[in-house]
Amino acid sequence: MEQKIMQEIAINLKKILIEKGITQKQVSELTGASTSAVSDYINAKTLMAPNIIQLFSEKLGVPASKISSSLAPVDGTNNDPSIIMLPVVGKISCGNGLFAYEDVEGYEPTPKDWLNGGEYFYLRAKGNSMMGARIFEGDLLLIRKQPEVENGEIAAVLIGDEAVLKRVFRNGDTLILQSENSQYPPIICPPADVRILGKLKMNVIKY
Numbered sequence: 308m309e310q311k312i313m314q315e316i317a318i319n320l321k322k323i324l325i326e327k328g329i330t331q332k333q334v335s336e337l338t339g340a341s342t343s344a345v346s347d348y349i350n351a352k353t354l355m356a357p358n359i360i361q362l363f364s365e366k367l368g369v370p371a372s373k374i375s376s377s378l379a380p381v382d383g384t385n386n387d388p389s390i391i392m393l394p395v396v397g398k399i400s401c402g403n404g405l406f407a408y409e410d411v412e413g414y415e416p417t418p419k420d421w422l423n424g425g426e427y428f429y430l431r432a433k434g435n436s437m438m439g440a441r442i443f444e445g446d447l448l449l450i451r452k453q454p455e456v457e458n459g460e461i462a463a464v465l466i467g468d469e470a471v472l473k474r475v476f477r478n479g480d481t482l483i484l485q486s487e488n489s490q491y492p493p494i495i496c497p498p499a500d501v502r503i504l505g506k507l508k509m510n511v512i513k514y
Contacts (some may be wrong), residue, residue: 310351312354312375313351313352313353313354313355314351315375316348316351316354316355316360316374316375317348317349317350317351319373319374319375320348320349320363320374321349323367323369323373323374324349327367327368331345331346331349334363334366334367337366337367338362338363338366338367339362340359340362340363354411355374355375356394356396356411356428357392357393357394358426360374360375389418389419389420390416390417390418390419391416391417391419391422392414392415392416392417393414393415393417393427393428393429393449394411394413394414394415394428394429395411395412395413395414395415395428395429395430395431395447396411396412396428396429396430396470397411397412397431412431415429415447415511417449421449421508421509422451423451425451425452425453426451426452427449427450427451427452427505427508428450428452428505429447429448429449429450429511430448430450430463430470430472431445431446431447431448432444432445432446432447432448432472432510433471435488436471436472436473436486436487436488436490436491437461437472437473437486437487437488438487438488439486439487439488440461440474440487441510442472442487442510446510446511446512447510447511447512448463448472448507448509448510448511449507449508449509449510449511450463450504450505450506450507450508451505451506451508452504452505453503453505453506454502454503455503456475456503456506458475458476458477459474459475459476460474460475460506460507461473461474461475461506461507462474462475462503462504462505462506462507463503463504463505463506463507464484464501464502464503464504465501465502465503465504466494466496466500466501470504471484472507473485473486473494474486474487475503480497480498481495481496481497481498482495482496482497482498482501483495484496484501
């Protein structure tokens with residue numbers, strides 16, 4: 308299913324570029340996405356996340372449905388107005404100040420009353436470093452995208468190209484990323500070495 312959607316988006320983007328007479332480089336300049344990311348979208352190598360499709364639709368002056376008609380929840384809508392579809396993200400990259408969702412494993416129906424403004428996405432918990440906060444391998448974690456969190460709050464943090472979940476503390480110009488498992492020592496680093504992706508809002512436990 309994911310490959311089919313990527314191919315549809317690739318075909319649609321090529322048509323839009325031809326219709327508007329613009330190049331991949333110009334698309335990159337318009338949207339702020341890297342040229343390699345644009346190339347991956349146009350060659351069906353990477354699935355565009357809903358927020359990226361919305362960005363492209365605004366910058367290219369076309370409806371989001373013209374980029375992807377087969378992915379119903381791409382603009383956060385579906386047949387139930389009380390539900391929004393949010394991406395479950397396997398990997399996040401950051402370039403030109405923009406976050407790009409990669410390895411999207413699917414979309415999770417989410418009640419709108421769980422949300423309070425802003426942009427949201429899901430991550431899958433990995434490992435046992437946050438078990439003290441009752442977060443276990445495979446748990447579905449609802450993240451509110453935001454660049455800062457309060458001291459002691461649990462956040463998704465980008466270290467290199469890996470998104471990890473840690474309790475965040477500030478000590479002057481230093482960030483301390485604390486696990487909830489005594490087997491893991493704190494990670495101490497300058498803010499320039501990491502990016503806070505967002506705040507953990509909910510651990511969605513399914514039975």
